[in-house]
Amino acid sequence: MPAWKGIIGKGFTASDFSQYVTTVTFNAWRPQFVVLHNTAVPTFAEWHNVPGEQRMKNLESFYRDTQKWSAGPHLFVADDLIWVFTPLNTPGVHSPSWNAIAWGVEIVGDYSVEPLSPAVRQNAVSALATLHELMGLDPSTLRLHKEDPKTTHNCPGSRIVKADFQSAVLAQIGTNEHRPGAVSA
Ligand SMILES: [Zn+2]
Structure with missing residues (x-):
């Protein structure tokens, strides 16, 4: 079994998240792009039945003890907070072809059936813009x-439309109050 990498397990508002990423030190590993997911389970309707901190512990148990992986995705984005799961400066486990070269971002919900709420969408766009800005993607x-x-x-389900997120992230980049600035390669 690969060694479990541990989790951050903290939730941030969009603006706090843009500050948090500037505190992360990137050494050897630099992601080249972001892979977008949805959690499917739990659904968005279920998410707040359990406090976020406990969600992080439950997800850690799932990825570590059930899946026996070394890590999980990097972020879980809800309507209120952006949760950092796998540390952003190490590869996660979320997409078999791309684990070594990409961040994994989970949008909380099952978007094959649930509506994408404006609050979830905005937090996801903001989190993605912060990541793209940080790494110059x-x-x-x-x-x-x-x-x-x-x-x-x-x-993710078909209600997550890639082109919609790409244009919204592009529009958001540069509008954050505190620009972390791109990390030079
Ligand atoms: Zn996925």
Whole structure:
């Protein structure tokens, strides 16, 4: 079993998240793009039945003890907070072809059936803009998990539209109050 990498397990508002990322030290690993997911389970309707801190502990148990993986995705984005799960400066486990080269961002909900709420969408756009700005990535490189030829399931659901997120992230980049600035390669 690969060694579990541990989690951050903290939730941030969008503006606090843009500050948090500037405190993360990037050494050897630099992601090249972001892979977008949805949690499917739990659904968005279920998410707040359990406090976020407990959600993080439950997800840690799932990825570490049930899946026996070394890590999970990097972020879980809800309507209120952006939760950092796997540390942003190490590869996660979320998309078989791209784990070594991409961040994994989970939008909380099952978007094959649930409506995407404006609050969830805005937090996701903001989190993605922060990540793209931090690493100097172009939103045109954003990928959906289901575009991974090695994936086995339809993630995220069809209500997550890649072009919509790419244009919204592009519009958001540069509008954050505190620009972290791109990390030079
Ligand atoms: Zn996925």
